[in-house]
Amino acid sequence: MLVKTFGSALTGIDAIIVTVEVSITRGVSFFMVGLPDNVVRESQQRIATALENTGFRMPGRRIVINMAPAGIRKEGTAWDLTLATGILAASGQIPADNLGDYIIMGELSLDGSLRPVRGALPIAIKSAGEGFRGFILPEQNAREAAIVKGLEVYGASRLQEVADFFRGKKKLKRVMVDARQEFMSGIEEKGEDFADVRGQENVKRALEIAASGGHNVLMIGSAGSGKTMLARRLPTILPPLTLRESLETTKIHSVAGKTGNSHSLMTRRPFRSPHSSISSAAMAGGGSVPQPGEVSLSHNGVLFLDELPEFQRSVLEVMRQPLEDRMVEISRARYSVCYPAGFMLVASMNPCPCGYYNHPDKDCVCPPGTVRKYLNRISGPLLDRIDIHIEVVPVPFEKLSQHNSAEVSAAVRKRVAAARHIQEERFAGLADVHCNAQMNTKILREYCKTGNAGNLLLKNAMQKLGLSARAYDRILKLARTIADLEGSRLIETAHLAEAIQYRSLDREVWAG
Secondary structure: OEEEEEEEEEEOOEEEEEEEEEEEEOOOEEEEEOOEOHHHHOHHHHHHHHHHHOOOOOOOOEEEEEEEOOOOOEOOOOOHHHHHHHHHHHOOOOOOOOHHHEEEOOEEOOOOEEEOOOOHHHHHHHHHHOOOOEEEEEHHHHHHHOOOOOOEEEEEOEHHHHHHHHHOOOOOOEEOOOHHHHHHHHHOOOOOOHHHOOOOHHHHHHHHHHHHHOOOEEEEOOOOOOHHHHHHOHHHHOOOOOHHHHHHHHHHHHHOOOOOOOOOOOOOOOEEOOOOOOOHHHHHEEOOOOEEOHHHHOOOOEEEEOOHHHOOHHHHHOOHHHHHHOEEEEEOOOOEEEEEOOOEEEEEEOOOOOOOOOOOOOOOOOOOOHHHHHHOOOOHHHHOOOOEEEEOOOOOHHHHOOOOOOOOHHHHHHHHHHHHHHHHHHOOOOOOOOOHHHOOHHHHHHHOOOOHHHHHHHHHHHHHOOOOOHHHHHHHHHHHHHHHHOOOOOOOHHHHHHHHOOEHHHOOOOOO
């Protein structure tokens, strides 16, 4: 007997429907074709044992399984339930009448229980688009898939429940989620706040500008000055995720298997902080079975690199292309996948190996030339993609002990959102530009014009502070963002003056 069941393979953050044809005829053998990987081939043993432990039997006949389209590689354990259901139907143990209405995915344990799978959301979106009636999957993934409209989502805990569903003996409970309500309730959750940070008003201002224009930031300061604390609160002043951004972010984390069971949607901007020992593949994505890396898991959020010079140079270099193109492409011999990577880079570092260069109270003990050598661990092209360099000075005890209330993140976020709205209107006709940090040279010349007084200020700054040529465009971008924060159509000299102070590392005298 020949039956067809349906599953889905993942390519990047999208899904492709796969038809699983199961034919059972005379003979004793088992064949699986259609480019399954070793993990899928091993499912024969899991399926046979799970069937026996749930009161069914593995047919002692010739079983041929074809997974079409055959040119797409089928990977992972999520195919267990698809294959098991097809075998049960082809052997007459369950009816095959309604199998074609559902996408069926899930990993089987030997006792017949179901384990969660990756990519439930993109599979559900594709299933609804292809006109399938429903999606049957492990109950741990059901809420994630149920946010898709027009698709009946059923969560199951055991193979027996799925079999009884098709035999009409027991109904599976349909999981329903109101995506908009889920989204709004998640946005209202409270967490870290800018008000927790004492002092550091100049750094807070720099982060507000960074959030307003989408600028990358490097904070330089000794240990304990508050760099990490400030970085962790940056997502709280970014504009809230839109529903579209939330879906896109959730898809990436779903493919990586990093969505939790408590929420079906990610409603807060991601904050990723990988350790300095991370590999290039883990940062950019890849592996024998390509997975999203940290740059993609940070999409629509913040990637924080603490102690930037301690990262391997090769790891830092792989970020250059994602920072420029807002996406990362992973190529293999027979295929390639693309993952979104639109993130804000926030990095921190000590000013020198001992950590006390330019410290107000302690002396640096590093030998001559060490500070420059330490800074040279970061390549010029990467520094060129960081718009703001800000020094973080330790907060004195007097400010730490004060109980004055600081400005909360919600108040800062309103100003940031207003500045972003100005930029959205400005760049409405440009497909690849959404904020000031993404302006190229041509757009920069159009929207960042300065008067004679501004040009004179820039000329004096370049000469007296020893600013490098690459700092020129960065200063103009920052000045444009500062002007947007104040609602000013023109870039004034005050905006340029403030922008100039955020280019610490470009000063020739900074590292001695």
